[in-house]
Amino acid sequence: MLRFSTAGESHGESLVALVSGLPAGVPVDQEFISHELWRRQRGYGRGGRMRIERDAAHILSGVRHGKTIGSPIAMTIANNDWKNWTEILPVEEGDPSKHKAVASPRPGHADLAGALKYNFPDARYVLERASARESTARVASGALAKLLLRELGVEVLSHVIRVGKAELSRPAQWEEIAALSQKEEILLNCVDAEDEARMKAEVDAVLRTGDTVGGVFEVVVHGLPPGIGTHINWDERLDGLLAQAVMSLQAVKAVEIGRGVTAAESLGSTVHDAIGYEGSEDDFTKFSREHNNAGGIEGGISNGENVVVRGYLKPISTLRRPLGSVSFETREPVKAAYERSDVCVVPAAGVAAEAMVALAVARLVLEKFGGDSLPELERNYNGYLEQIRAY
């Protein structure tokens, strides 16, 4: 089974990722992993921390001569900022007077709930792990899943469809989303320049007022054949696994598959994707669809169309003009803590969500087709593609 876990704190020495269950023989393109990490660091509205970090994955195990060898892959991603925190957050006992308390919990962050739960006098240790710095390790892990999927012709990318009140005004084509991932700079990762300018204006407005914005990203899986996931068991459904994978990201508060949200207020005759038999030779089967409101999943199973998953982000909770809070020490009303912060992270969250989606899809692909080596997996995969083509 493909599994991954992460360790590490935001201002600790490094993030750690551990990925197991990948077959042997998958080419590991380190430049690709670095590019994915770079993409997660970009986007208009990020704070001062991103000027300090230059994320790169250091592979410790599981890869030899540029290919996976079937054993668990351990990676570290260093925190450049650690050097500024070694006295504040030492692993040894250290000097308690150097402790930098997060003295008043930020509404919307994990501070208060975490401090109560773990019995900490302030929120420092809570934010250290709650921080989305952890998503770096997810992106490095997801890059490995993407490299596996790439061997099977499956790609996972994202783009931004809303920042605050500014929304993408038209549907995006796969080719446009793919072109975004090749750009040398990322503004708001939107496929339409005019819409992107309106999104930028939303960020500029909150930069001026000391506020923050949220938004919506869309992850698209391209080239996934029908039959991944199953209706048979609740915990093996593709839609359920994707929802959990994306919802688990920091600040994501809703997940939508296809046109799930507007479908709830629409008639069945306008929502469901009428079936034809006009597919081309390049398609998995000759079955075709009028549109893809289902987001490529029916009954928890991929149906051969692009899989489309949207993540809805709440606005960032650390405000330069903070909301009311209470001092941990005195219990008196004070403003919530502020050190520095991102004000908009929709493009970065989209990249992190790509990683989570790639890991979930790769897990189900490996469960269906098995194989301890890439050639064995490819044999099983291609045999299945032949089967559905001949159906």
Ligand SMILES: Cc1cc2nc3c(=O)[nH]c(=O)nc-3n(C[C@H](O)[C@H](O)[C@H](O)COP(=O)(O)O)c2cc1C
């Ligand atoms: C890429 C990314 C960067 C983030 N940066 C910040 C930040 O600078 N400041 C902040 O308060 N929250 C930031 N967040 C959101 C918090 O991590 C998140 O709100 C917090 O951990 C509480 O979890 P929850 O929002 O899922 O309930 C970021 C989220 C993502 C995905």
Ligand SMILES: C=C(O[C@@H]1CC(C(=O)O)=C[C@@H](OP(=O)(O)O)[C@H]1O)C(=O)O
């Ligand atoms: C470090 C990252 O994001 C961080 C996520 C984050 C949070 O509260 O989630 C708070 C900020 O950390 P800091 O207080 O050190 O500036 C962000 O910079 C990153 O994305 O790599």
